[in-house]
Amino acid sequence: MQNQLLIGYDNRHTFLNRLSGSTKLLCFVGLSIIGMMTYDTRYLIGVMVFSLIIFHFSKINYRDIKFVVNVIIGFSVLNLVMVYVFAPHYGVTIYGTEHLLLGSSQHYFNLTTEQLFYEFNLLLKYTFAVPLALIFLMTTNPSEFAASLNKIGISYRISYSVAIALRYIPDVQNDYRTISLAQQARGFEMSKKAPFMTRVRGSIQILLPLIFSSLDRIEVISQAMELRRFGKGKKRTWYMAQKFKSNDYLALLCVLVIILIGIGLFKVNGGRFWNPFN
Amino acid sequence: MQNKQSTSIRTVVATGIGAAIIFVLMKFVAIPTGIPNTQVNVAAGFLALLGAIFGPVAAGLAVFIGHALNDFVTYGSPWWTWIIVDGLIGVAFGFAKNRLKIEDGVLGTAKLVWFNIYQVIVNFIGWVLLAPTGDIIVYHEPATKVYLQGITTWLVNSISVAIIGSILLVLYARTRTQRGSLKKER
Amino acid sequence: MMTAPIISFKDFSFQYNSQTEPTLQHLNLAIYPGEKVLIAGPSGSGKSTLGRCLNGLIPQSYQGTMTGSATVNGHDISTSSIFELSMDIGTVLQDPDSQFVGLTVVEDMAFSLENDQQTQPNMQAATTKWAQTLNLTDLLTHRPQELSGGQKQRVSMAGVLIDNSKILLFDEPLASLDPASGKASMALIDQLTRDEELTVVIIEHRIEDVLQQPIDRLIVMQDGAIVANDKPEAILRASLMAQLGLREPLYLSALKLAGVDLADCTHLDRLADLAVPNLTATLQQWTAGVDLKVPQVHADPLLEIDQLNFDYDPQRPIIHNLSVTLNRGEMISLVGQNGTGKSTLSNLITGFLTPQSGKLLFNGQSLLDQSVKERADQIGYILQDPNQMISKTLIFDEVAAGLTLRGVDPDEIEQRVLATLKVCGLYEFRHWPISALSFGQKKRVTIAAILVLQPAMIILDEPTAGQDLQHYTEMMTFLTKINREQGITIMLITHDMHLMLEYTDRTIVLGNGTILMDASPADVLTNDAIIDQASLAKTSLYELAEQHQLNPTEFVAKFVQAEREAR
Numbered sequence A: 001m002q003n004q005l006l007i008g009y010d011n012r013h014t015f016l017n018r019l020s021g022s023t024k025l026l027c028f029v030g031l032s033i034i035g036m037m038t039y040d041t042r043y044l045i046g047v048m049v050f051s052l053i054i055f056h057f058s059k060i061n062y063r064d065i066k067f068v069v070n071v072i073i074g075f076s077v078l079n080l081v082m083v084y085v086f087a088p089h090y091g092v093t094i095y096g097t098e099h100l101l102l103g104s105s106q107h108y109f110n111l112t113t114e115q116l117f118y119e120f121n122l123l124l125k126y127t128f129a130v131p132l133a134l135i136f137l138m139t140t141n142p143s144e145f146a147a148s149l150n151k152i153g154i155s156y157r158i159s160y161s162v163a164i165a166l167r168y169i170p171d172v173q174n175d176y177r178t179i180s181l182a183q184q185a186r187g188f189e190m191s192k193k194a195p196f197m198t199r200v201r202g203s204i205q206i207l208l209p210l211i212f213s214s215l216d217r218i219e220v221i222s223q224a225m226e227l228r229r230f231g232k233g234k235k236r237t238w239y240m241a242q243k244f245k246s247n248d249y250l251a252l253l254c255v256l257v258i259i260l261i262g263i264g265l266f267k268v269n270g271g272r273f274w275n276p277f278n
Numbered sequence B: 001m002q003n004k005q006s007t008s009i010r011t012v013v014a015t016g017i018g019a020a021i022i023f024v025l026m027k028f029v030a031i032p033t034g035i036p037n038t039q040v041n042v043a044a045g046f047l048a049l050l051g052a053i054f055g056p057v058a059a060g061l062a063v064f065i066g067h068a069l070n071d072f073v074t075y076g077s078p079w080w081t082w083i084i085v086d087g088l089i090g091v092a093f094g095f096a097k098n099r100l101k102i103e104d105g106v107l108g109t110a111k112l113v114w115f116n117i118y119q120v121i122v123n124f125i126g127w128v129l130l131a132p133t134g135d136i137i138v139y140h141e142p143a144t145k146v147y148l149q150g151i152t153t154w155l156v157n158s159i160s161v162a163i164i165g166s167i168l169l170v171l172y173a174r175t176r177t178q179r180g181s182l183k184k185e186r
Numbered sequence C: 001m002m003t004a005p006i007i008s009f010k011d012f013s014f015q016y017n018s019q020t021e022p023t024l025q026h027l028n029l030a031i032y033p034g035e036k037v038l039i040a041g042p043s044g045s046g047k048s049t050l051g052r053c054l055n056g057l058i059p060q061s062y063q064g065t066m067t068g069s070a071t072v073n074g075h076d077i078s079t080s081s082i083f084e085l086s087m088d089i090g091t092v093l094q095d096p097d098s099q100f101v102g103l104t105v106v107e108d109m110a111f112s113l114e115n116d117q118q119t120q121p122n123m124q125a126a127t128t129k130w131a132q133t134l135n136l137t138d139l140l141t142h143r144p145q146e147l148s149g150g151q152k153q154r155v156s157m158a159g160v161l162i163d164n165s166k167i168l169l170f171d172e173p174l175a176s177l178d179p180a181s182g183k184a185s186m187a188l189i190d191q192l193t194r195d196e197e198l199t200v201v202i203i204e205h206r207i208e209d210v211l212q213q214p215i216d217r218l219i220v221m222q223d224g225a226i227v228a229n230d231k232p233e234a235i236l237r238a239s240l241m242a243q244l245g246l247r248e249p250l251y252l253s254a255l256k257l258a259g260v261d262l263a264d265c266t267h268l269d270r271l272a273d274l275a276v277p278n279l280t281a282t283l284q285q286w287t288a289g290v291d292l293k294v295p296q297v298h299a300d301p302l303l304e305i306d307q308l309n310f311d312y313d314p315q316r317p318i319i320h321n322l323s324v325t326l327n328r329g330e331m332i333s334l335v336g337q338n339g340t341g342k343s344t345l346s347n348l349i350t351g352f353l354t355p356q357s358g359k360l361l362f363n364g365q366s367l368l369d370q371s372v373k374e375r376a377d378q379i380g381y382i383l384q385d386p387n388q389m390i391s392k393t394l395i396f397d398e399v400a401a402g403l404t405l406r407g408v409d410p411d412e413i414e415q416r417v418l419a420t421l422k423v424c425g426l427y428e429f430r431h432w433p434i435s436a437l438s439f440g441q442k443k444r445v446t447i448a449a450i451l452v453l454q455p456a457m458i459i460l461d462e463p464t465a466g467q468d469l470q471h472y473t474e475m476m477t478f479l480t481k482i483n484r485e486q487g488i489t490i491m492l493i494t495h496d497m498h499l500m501l502e503y504t505d506r507t508i509v510l511g512n513g514t515i516l517m518d519a520s521p522a523d524v525l526t527n528d529a530i531i532d533q534a535s536l537a538k539t540s541l542y543e544l545a546e547q548h549q550l551n552p553t554e555f556v557a558k559f560v561q562a563e564r565e566a567r
């Protein structure tokens, strides 16, 4: 099991690495919210192309992300099929016109241009943020992440919780593996042949040591942190925090402009949808 | 119990470690039920215990952080509506803390039954009412699809909490030692 | 002494809420600035509890009743916050994995400075300074998962020293360090004490290792009370340690065996300066009077490992073309530096990890096509961390679990479990929840849970870490017994050189992914090149023998034999 949680942060020495974590976080959150709101296809394609260009500059190796990309494709396809099965006429309802491609309008399963177009929009929405997320994950030093959260206004205690999560995920992962093996060695049946309740009981047998040792750990870590004065002041500083530089302001400005365009499009389209059919 | 300072640090740590555990459970632990594509949601069972021990803030934030991180690394982008609903359910489980009083070391049948009714209702509000509505408003997905997903999740999660959550709660309560109860036996 | 004590306890008692009796009873204790104090005592005697009183975790984090008074640097512990006390006293906890809260070494070092809201330049200056002092400069960006036990220990020290507090408290700093790292840590603590004018309190079972550096005072605890509090030499001379069931330095035991009267000796606490009239003659005479028995030879192969290869990362092989054969009925020790792959090798044998290539034969049958459970029926494995093995809440149930799953008859289960619990010194706790046990007690529970299954071979990963002499001896005697009488093959992973000498007949030294040496324990410790390469250390017996022109191997072998016979 790999220890590197955030699928391979590495300092690839690009301008993206040099941006402060807070900037990247704000940009990512801003773009993903506007992308979530809008159904303007042109806009979504625009953002997608923009993020793919940035992605190209980030020098991330396709090999490193192949697995994630496959999962995302699988997930998107499954959802698109489900949407079609449960609501094959949803596109028609949204866009108010019907251009039949297959079947007749009496049939439950027919295919309209509107439905295809709607699902294409969905696909864009499932995927447009992926390059941005990958850039964020792979160019942001996990150590800087908590500091960035604190900087954009989240309380330092919550920010530090995130840091603790990142710090201990590899440990919990290793523990889980070891414990599961130790329990199998004691004779707990885990194979698929066992009846359902036996399997549940077997899994709980693994979970118990994991959970109870983690609860003990919570005690010890809280003590260790308290002995080193965590929570003393209303604020705390961060060794890994990065100062804003001119590039950061530039990046924020670019993203702000993109978001404003998105909001402007709501006005132009008179709603969240861009309707090419009328 | 402890002084205020220690409690607040413990909440921070419980949030972080809780999030780490939820992340690992969501990503690596799957007990298939036999129905294709449905798994017992172990993380939901654990959430019940986390809430009962550490209260609403830690449970709500832990599942929010754990779920968001998991979405991030598995799907590339977080599915915010469900993450928020999960967080709210964590908060609701946390409110059961004062009623369950699990630290006292006894968890009677009455409390357990109460908790299970409570959790089924909480899961219903979360997965059948809030999550699909959020999906419709925010993502504009078709109602039939999201409601079906919501109902499935409600059933799976309620059953998971009923089985795994209850077992964890009972076992945890048993490990709590009562005041002045430890004595060596020759 | 004219100065006021920096730590002062007056008729101090403490009782945890869940206990029926006070854990600390009527302590009177004064520690003066600049002193270096060692606290020893059996497991469960209240050493860690005393430590928690010093740093304020009691009464702030652990609830209980306190009587009497206790002050640390003028602060009354019952009214001071942990934050206030932490400016005066820095604590290095026993478990470096939990103390290491930062994502990387440098962040962990800066942790307390961040909480004090220091500026980045200040933090950089401080971390640079302490990284140089503690030799961590090359590791600053490493994550905790990438460090060895000894390195983590040093990071924990750096994170505490950076506060410039005047008192340092160490709870079992040596428990999981290899001998060379342990020595280095003690030397480092000693140097810091002098350079930074610190007051140091060390809680430790490995008394001989701590005494390698000068200690001003030795405090011995038993059942929550202080039973001895004096200069180490006085306590050693009165043989108090041995009477209380604690391990005294080995050279002292040797002197006693040879019939030396301790009252005639000076500098008993420091072997280098030890002066005893006619010691050379006495020792030589004793040595000549003992006949060495011929060790039993085992030649029936049980586990054959052939050309084994394993790595987590292709750039850094952990096990490299390793071949070795373990024979039936042997008692073997596996030693080597922290992070060299000892636990990894046992994981490969038990199927927790799968080798990239190589063969593993047990009783002539390949292990590689057997599942973890099938292997476990023959090879019992006791992990380093007991928390990873315990799955039940009650001690009895935990030990019975394996038998229950194997469908053994309930009456027989009860009888076998109780017998095993007695052997492991847990009988009186049999109805306790496991969560109320100390680390050492938990470790014994996991050993009991495997012993009760009676496998053909047992691998124990650091069975005696954090154990006191009495339990250590009981457990090792038991292991020796099942090894002799039932022919169970036993492999111990250990950092304790004397355990290796005293109880095992064969030592495998692991290093650089292969076997550096495979010989009798006494031979390993006479090979300086191997000692250096594998971070081992000679015990004081070797020094004693060398000082008096005796053959160290022979002398140690005779000492071990005499001790075994005395038991």
Ligand SMILES: Nc1ncnc2c1ncn2[C@@H]1O[C@H](COP(=O)(O)OP(=O)(O)OP(=O)(O)O)[C@@H](O)[C@H]1O
Residues within 6 Å of the ligand: C016, C017, C018, C019, C023, C041, C042, C043, C044, C045, C046, C047, C048, C049, C050, C062, C436, C437, C438, C439, C440, C441, C466
């Ligand atoms: N949190 C606690 N609640 C109740 N009892 C406790 C607690 N911690 C320790 N004890 C009890 O207090 C006694 C002393 O424990 P302590 O940890 O101080 O021993 P120790 O001398 O440090 O032992 P070891 O060498 O094994 O670390 C033990 O009997 C233990 O059961």
Ligand SMILES: Nc1ncnc2c1ncn2[C@@H]1O[C@H](COP(=O)(O)OP(=O)(O)OP(=O)(O)O)[C@@H](O)[C@H]1O
Residues within 6 Å of the ligand: A003, A174, C145, C146, C147, C148, C149, C176, C178, C312, C318, C336, C337, C338, C339, C340, C341, C342, C343, C344, C345
């Ligand atoms: N899951 C893992 N992923 C990557 N590297 C690992 C993993 N587990 C251990 N290692 C590395 O493998 C090496 C061997 O570790 P191992 O635990 O076998 O050492 P050890 O000899 O048992 O040390 P110790 O005496 O400290 O217990 C170490 O350098 C460690 O950093």
Ligand SMILES: [Mg+2]
Residues within 6 Å of the ligand: C047, C048, C049, C171
């Ligand atoms: Mg202790």
Ligand SMILES: [Mg+2]
Residues within 6 Å of the ligand: C342, C343, C344, C384, C461
């Ligand atoms: Mg090890």
